[in-house]
Amino acid sequence: MTQIKIFDTTLRDGEQSPGVNLNQLEKLEIAKQLERLGVDVMEAGFPASSQGDFDAVQKIAQTITKSTVAALARANKNDIDRAWEAIKDAKKPRIHVFIATSPIHMQDKLKKSPEEVVLIAEEMVRYAKEKCTDVEFSAEDASRSELPFLAEIIEKVIAQGATVVNLPDTVGYTTPKEYGEMFKYMKEHVPNINKVDLSTHCHDDLGMALANSIAGVQNGATQVEGTINGIGERAGNVALEELAVTFEIRKDFYSFTTNFILNEIKRTSDIISKLTGMVVPGNKAIVGRNAFAHESGIHQDGVLKNAQTYEIITPALVGVTSNSLVLGKHSGRHAFKDKIVQLGFELSEDKVTEAFQNFKLLTDRKKEVTDDDLFVILMDIQTDVQTRSQYQLEAFQVHYHSTDVPTAHVTLTTPKGDTVSKQDVGNGSVEALYNTIEHLIEEKIELTDFTLSSIGKGKDALAEVHVNMNVNNQAVSGRATAQDVLEAAANAFINAINRAFVTMKK
Ligand SMILES: CC(=O)SCCNC(=O)CCNC(=O)[C@H](O)C(C)(C)COP(=O)(O)OP(=O)(O)OC[C@H]1O[C@@H](n2cnc3c(N)ncnc32)[C@H](O)[C@@H]1OP(=O)(O)O
Numbered sequence: 325m326t327q328i329k330i331f332d333t334t335l336r337d338g339e340q341s342p343g344v345n346l347n348q349l350e351k352l353e354i355a356k357q358l359e360r361l362g363v364d365v366m367e368a369g370f371p372a373s374s375q376g377d378f379d380a381v382q383k384i385a386q387t388i389t390k391s392t393v394a395a396l397a398r399a400n401k402n403d404i405d406r407a408w409e410a411i412k413d414a415k416k417p418r419i420h421v422f423i424a425t426s427p428i429h430m431q432d433k434l435k436k437s438p439e440e441v442v443l444i445a446e447e448m449v450r451y452a453k454e455k456c457t458d459v460e461f462s463a464e465d466a467s468r469s470e471l472p473f474l475a476e477i478i479e480k481v482i483a484q485g486a487t488v489v490n491l492p493d494t495v496g497y498t499t500p501k502e503y504g505e506m507f508k509y510m511k512e513h514v515p516n517i518n519k520v521d522l523s524t525h526c527h528d529d530l531g532m533a534l535a536n537s538i539a540g541v542q543n544g545a546t547q548v549e550g551t552i553n554g555i556g557e558r559a560g561n562v563a564l565e566e567l568a569v570t571f572e573i574r575k576d577f578y579s580f581t582t583n584f585i586l587n588e589i590k591r592t593s594d595i596i597s598k599l600t601g602m603v604v605p606g607n608k609a610i611v612g613r614n615a616f617a618h619e620s621g622i623h624q625d626g627v628l629k630n631a632q633t634y635e636i637i638t639p640a641l642v643g644v645t646s647n648s649l650v651l652g653k654h655s656g657r658h659a660f661k662d663k664i665v666q667l668g669f670e671l672s673e674d675k676v677t678e679a680f681q682n683f684k685l686l687t688d689r690k691k692e693v694t695d696d697d698l699f700v701i702l703m704d705i706q707t708d709v710q711t712r713s714q715y716q717l718e719a720f721q722v723h724y725h726s727t728d729v730p731t732a733h734v735t736l737t738t739p740k741g742d743t744v745s746k747q748d749v750g751n752g753s754v755e756a757l758y759n760t761i762e763h764l765i766e767e768k769i770e771l772t773d774f775t776l777s778s779i780g781k782g783k784d785a786l787a788e789v790h791v792n793m794n795v796n797n798q799a800v801s802g803r804a805t806a807q808d809v810l811e812a813a814a815n816a817f818i819n820a821i822n823r824a825f826v827t828m829k830k
């Protein structure tokens with residue numbers, strides 16, 4: 325078996341998904357879970373892109389001990405300085421320098437000749453290497469680059485000390501055969517290629533990211549880059565859980581393995597879906613809600629007789645457990661703390677107290693409190709602290725009648741501690757609520773996306789709302805969970821506003 329290194333870029337390329345906007349605590353929470361999952365490398369962000377991303381990468385670098393922490397940089401000194409500044413405290417830091425090598429990118433985007441690009445790449449890899457021993461070089465748009473030119477630039481960056489060379493299919497254009505052949509070509513034409521790890525980085529524009537990544541490793545790549553749930557720029561990146569489980573389930577066919585702790589996959593997927601607001605489609609391989617559901621009679625009959633008739637992956641392999649009824653109205657703090665540990669959280673005593681109070685409130689309103697419900701309560705406690713001293717929803721009332729104009733009345737506490745109330749109308753209940761809150765807050769707000777989903781099943785399932793909006797022209801997201809849809813909607817809106825003010829204050 326050949327061990328393939330997994331480079332997770334959920335926190336960088338994944339965060340480039342439209343509408344995804346993670347704050348520092350959320351990025352840190354995801355980073356900790358990625359480490360539990362066993363990723364070899366995590367790309368924590370692009371520090372030169374904003375102060376917020378710099379701070380998040382720095383915090384991750386100071387926290388993570390087992391995985392290598394990488395930071396992305398364009399091939400210029402400022403980006404490399406920012407990347408190094410952010411990750412220099414990491415146990416295992418890596419600077420990831422990239423520059424495009426395809427004719428169209430060099431000519432029309434960078435406006436540089438191929439010779440200039442080679443010189444920049446060499447100089448910047450050398451510059452990064454002076455700071456950090458582990459330097460990855462990516463030839464952006466490699467799959468549309470000319471192979472002899474690609475071979476030349478790769479040999480030259482290896483001479484400057486690159487430790488990893490990544491050949492991305494940046495626009496998801498390539499086919500498995502072509503992508504595999506590119507790796508084979510480099511193996512045959514770059515004299516020092518065996519000094520580095522060769523890496524794949526595939527996008528899913530034509531739905532071939534997984535097939536292309538596998539073709540890469542079959543032709544000499546020893547690192548695969550991708551994201552959990554396949555999130556990322558445009559159609560996303562290869563879904564790493566699909567790659568790791570494919571190697572496990574088809575080990576009779578492929579001779580590759582990864583360090584993934586497979587039964588951490590579902591938890592990782594859930595955390596990322598919840599914090600990014602990118603809902604996992606029900607039919608998504610490995611982690612979709614229906615991935616292990618059998619609907620039709622013939623299938624159910626087969627599964628009852630022998631699960632393997634229709635089930636190639638056991639749910640437990642990837643950490644899918646039955647959603648058991650766990651704690652109830654009469655449960656005490658000890659059992660609650662025990663459950664926190666079982667669900668994989670580490671909370672301070674203060675946070676346990678807060679979570680316990682929220683749990684008790686929920687047991688008054690909901691008959692069955694499931695693991696999914698608790699997971700949401702705990703994740704909210706773990707990631708929401710930054711916004712607590714901002715706007716708070718005190719009370720609201722919505723009047724809806726099929727023949728009347730929906731009207732909302734909202735009372736908020738402002739960051740200064742004042743209590744303010746207003747009433748307004750809208751075309752629907754949510755719009756009436758949002759118009760009212762907007763008037764109370766007196767900021768320029770434009771809602772760009774609204775997603776409502778349910779946590780668990782049944783009439784008393786919790787409602788989860790995720791919103792994307794512009795607050796004073798700043799893109800921001802917000803989320804909230806409540807038993808009532810309107811309460812979740814109002815709180816998600818306020819959460820986004822609070823997050824906008826936290827960023828503005830910086
Ligand atoms: C394939 C990928 O996924 S690459 C990663 C993409 N991720 C991001 O872009 C993260 C978010 N980006 C940002 O915050 C901003 O784009 C920043 C801060 C990085 C740069 O912002 P700005 O300085 O305003 O530049 P802008 O984004 O408009 O243009 C990019 C510039 O970088 C240059 N550039 C692009 N890639 C590279 C590179 N790898 N090395 C050097 N220069 C590069 C472009 O040619 C352009 O230069 P120009 O201004 O001389 O024309």
Ligand SMILES: CC(C)C(=O)C(=O)O
Nearest residue numbers: 422462464465492494
């Ligand atoms: C920066 C590189 C690795 C990238 O994200 C791409 O080419 O898609």
